[in-house]
Amino acid sequence: MVQDLLLPILKHEQKKSGYISEAAIKRISIQTGIPVSRIFGVATFYSMFHTKPQGKNMIEVCHGPSCHLNGSFNVLKSLYKSLKIKPGETTKDKKFSLHTCSCIGCCDKGPAMLLNGKQYTLLDETKLKAIIKKCRS
Amino acid sequence: MQILRKTELKAYKKAKKIGQKGVIEILSKKGLVGRGGAAFPTARKWQFAIDTKSDTKYVICNADEGEPGTFKDHLVLEKVPENVIEGIIIAAETIAAKQAYIYLRGEYEYLKPKIQKAISSVLKRSGSKVKIDIVVGAGAYVCGDETAIIKSIEGYRGQAYLKPPFPPVEGLWGKPTVINNVGTLANVPQAILFDDWDPHLRLFSLSGDVTKPGIYEFPMGVSLKKLIELGKPKNPVKAVYFGCFGGCMPYKEILLTPENVCGQNCVIGAGTIIVVDNTHSIVDMAETIAKFYAFESCGKCTPCREGSKRCLDLIAKIQSGKATKQDCDTLLDLALHIHETSLCGLGQTATNHLITALKYFREEFEQKCKLH
Structure with a gap:
């Protein structure tokens, strides 16, 4: 079950980079095997995830x-x-x-x-x- | 406060002694019902999961307290996290689940270390083998719905799905799952241990135009006036909102029972009381709450996704002074349609505030409208 790790992975990425970039989504997709579309779907669903760069x-x-x-x-x-x-x-x-x-x-x-x-x-x-x-x- | 009485694992020891049947019997006899708002009998929910045959079962503690104006679970998690964990291990061992999850809303992430500490301490002292993990949400009101929580823990968009099958039959990863609110699980050890445990006591979250907001513990059926007077409002009170989903009513004396509140076309839910005084406009409140629903709609079903945005547009039109009285009728019509045709609890209750505001405070909307 890799899918259930997606939320923690995205949380980590959000904390580390301040946002979840397209490159990060592609990288996570390769690492986990979860399709890009699904990761993008999850990343845009939750309000605490941002797909555009944010301030410090x-x-x-x-x-x-x-x-x-x-x-x-x-x-x-x-x-x-x-x-x-x-x-x-x-x-x-x-x-x-x-x-x-x-x-x-x-x-x-x-x-x-x-x-x-x-x-x-x-x-x-x-x-x-x-x-x-x-x-x- | 009854809810803050510590049980110190004595309830867990008692539960072990009386066994599965004994626990169900005692919870059923004492009349513990869900504290999340639906008031479903806890013993019955657990019994469904017991009756479903499966090697793997789960318990989920719903700590996604997102209903605006509600902060009772926050208090419970901060003051007596050990009671909640004790409730979780009792639930898990009763239904024979080896794994439990606490779905903590993202906005409460700072409570995680405290809860984690309580988990380690309770598991160590009790010797229970139940594995408890905290899953931190990432900001989604709809994840308070039990099916949306399941989707979120599984790592998907937290979108609700149609029931049945209900989670105690088919839940997390298709396995029987009991999902209980923080308040319910905190009450489990107390109901098992204390003979004088009162099933009627509820936590009321009082906020808004009051100078003494906070959590007040009273039995169901407490006088609304008494509760609001304790909050010491600054100005004469005009209206009361039962959270966002519960709708609003003009301020008057009623006894807060589900039936009485329902008689005012409202829902008491999780005991949320937001006081609005005569210095604030109901149309402004409607706009704030409509914005909230337009933002939080998960997008799965059309009435809620599109309707919540159209409601907001219509309210903005009314606010701008360009609307006619017919727009108020359209707004009510739309609100009723969303209420009747949405998929999950969020959508079905998203317009309660508009339906009741237009019933009781229509003149405030019409005052902003053009004559023709």
């Missing part, structure tokens, strides 16, 4: 209803102010990618986001500025 720091702002009520829109606005990118975009210096994501289970501490997989909660403009500054240094 991955920001995913929770867009669930609880975070919406607690001001996730303001989080996106603040991030736009400091990074000049909208959801789905990467900064020119390739340091940050911004995405919105579905609920991350921090509904009692919204608005929340994931930065490189780590939770940041009860966000406001001051907190966000400090977080971005720390990433830049």
Whole structure:
């Protein structure tokens, strides 16, 4: 059973390279014998896999209803102010990618986001500025 | 909180003593039902897997808590992971499975070391031979559906498929598989061990426009008003959403039982309560939730894949002020069609929020429409 290793393999590739390139898909296909089409299908199905290059720091702002009520829109606005990118975009210096994501289970501490997989909660403009500054240094 | 009482493997020892029949009998007598939202009797699910003849069987712990506004499993995995693991080995040994998986959602990956530690410790102390592996998801709401979890663990796109056969008969790699929610498995050792275990207690995830959000443990049938007052809302409360899939209702006093909530055309599901006060628009909520479903639809069946996008388009049109009241009718019609014709639970419930919002808060939609 090789197929069940596909998710961990793709996770590893995503972590190592920041995205899953066409070359990586072809390489994995040769190594595992799983058709390219199927690997591509899996890589594009899950939202945490990216098939385009991403910035060094991955920001995913929770867009669930609880975070919406607690001001996730303001989080996106603040991030736009400091990074000049909208959801789905990467900064020119390739340091940050911004995405919105579905609920991350921090509904009692919204608005929340994931930065490189780590939770940041009860966000406001001051907190966000400090977080971005720390990433830049 | 009852759910946080530790069982320290005493339930596992008791389960070994009373055997397969004893475990099924005790869970059935105590009335343990699934905590994922469907409330299926746990003992019956296990019995199906026992009755299916096979050398290989599996147990899957569903830790893909993706329902927006729900964070109860998060609490359980963080505070009492040992209870969950004890529940898993009891389940596995009862149905004679040698392998179990914990399907942990990608967004909770940071909990993995803690769970891994609990697995090693429980297996070492209990001497159980059950192999438990953690499979980390990669971001897909639909993988909360049991058939989608199976596909995802097998390494495919996490798309749901038609039942029957149900997983306890034919599941992971075609073998009998019991899939239980984190909350259910955490309750298994407690139900077996404690005489005073209360089957009616549930975890309610309270969030939204409240100043004291969090997990509250109450019996099924608790007063909605009491629960919301504990959350100390800032402003007068307008509406309550039962997660995204459960729909919404105007705020009023009801006792939270599945029947009462169903009477409001909503679904109580996993006890998710999102409070919306009078400073927020229901149309904005509808747009947020419609975006979520358009993004999370797995794409397998047409009503959900295409319909969720059309719903979002129509709501955007209403938001832009270019829509007419007829567009509200079209939206409702579309919502009802998606509800009735989608393949899996995601699609069938994807428009509950629209059907109920248009029933109870139609004037908010119409206020944004043109007169003609």
